[in-house]
Amino acid sequence: MRTRIVPQRGFNLDYLMWLFTRISGLAIILLALIGLAMGFYMGARLQTDIATLFRWTFFPNPNHVVNSNIPDVTLGWANAFWQIMQMLVIFFAGTHAANGLRMITEDYLGHSIGRPILRGFFFLLWMAFLILAIYVIIGSAY
Amino acid sequence: MAFGKYTGWRGLTYRGGGPMLSFLLHRITAVGIILFVGLHVLASFSMQQGLGDWGTTINIIYESWIFQIFVFFCVIFHSLNGLRITILDFWPKLLKFQREILWLQWLIFIPIYGLAIFMMIKTGLSGG
Numbered sequence: 353m354r355t356r357i358v359p360q361r362g363f364n365l366d367y368l369m370w371l372f373t374r375i376s377g378l379a380i381i382l383l384a385l386i387g388l389a390m391g392f393y394m395g396a397r398l399q400t401d402i403a404t405l406f407r408w409t410f411f412p413n414p415n416h417v418v419n420s421n422i423p424d425v426t427l428g429w430a431n432a433f434w435q436i437m438q439m440l441v442i443f444f445a446g447t448h449a450a451n452g453l454r455m456i457t458e459d460y461l462g463h464s465i466g467r468p469i470l471r472g473f474f475f476l477l478w479m480a481f482l483i484l485a486i487y488v489i490i491g492s493a494y
Numbered sequence: 495m496a497f498g499k500y501t502g503w504r505g506l507t508y509r510g511g512g513p514m515l516s517f518l519l520h521r522i523t524a525v526g527i528i529l530f531v532g533l534h535v536l537a538s539f540s541m542q543q544g545l546g547d548w549g550t551t552i553n554i555i556y557e558s559w560i561f562q563i564f565v566f567f568c569v570i571f572h573s574l575n576g577l578r579i580t581i582l583d584f585w586p587k588l589l590k591f592q593r594e595i596l597w598l599q600w601l602i603f604i605p606i607y608g609l610a611i612f613m614m615i616k617t618g619l620s621g622g
Contacts, residue, residue: 377576384573400568402614403557431619449528456521483536491542 369451376444384409384440394429413438413489435489442485450478512596520575523568530556530565559618563611570610574603 361367392406407413413436454474461467510517532550540549555561578599583589588595 354580377573377580380571381577401561402561402610404563404568406565416513449524452524453528456524467538481532481535488535488539488542489560 373448373451376448379444380441380448383437387412387437410441411438438489439486442482446478446481446485450474512593516575516596519571523572526564526568527572530568559614562614566610567607570607571603574599
């Protein structure tokens, strides 16, 4: 049995991502609560199913909540404030997720030759996800 | 394998109890949320740009109330468990009451999730 190499203490990637995971988790919960409250305020409280409520909560985008039986969705949602909120959600969630995938795979791989390859792969996946999602947000602004 | 000792059959029969269950569920729900959100963003991109029918197909599956039961489990469990981990990490004195906090987490989780799936099944069976 091989011994596990414990990460160094101090100011490094592992510490930064440990801190970021916690802060981004709290930020996602806060942003989701804001989205949920504003969704209720703008009319989601009448005859809304859970799936629609999910959409109001996590991704308040006019194209995203378009099926929700509320006539004036674009009135309250299509402005720069909600676009910035969506980008924040996407940034925190995407980075949290990419780092989580890295941690899970590195737990099972350990220090092997696949580690830098996987890190590069997750980095590319993260960048592609962020660019795609921001493109969707900007594209559905009107 | 980094932890060769605990993989295979011995890994499956290892009795970690409640904390291990929440650790496992945290990882499984994490991968579930990543698959759901990643495919959903791709599908929304495809619907927005008109890249064929597959985006619509995926979103119809995602919007069905049966699938939402799984998604809601993943989101609620992952957020509550993550909140517990964050609180325990930032206030290590609470680690003394780790088991009690785990029970408290299930006590918060069960009413929220139970009410949600009750509403989903009720509206789902009556036709939306």
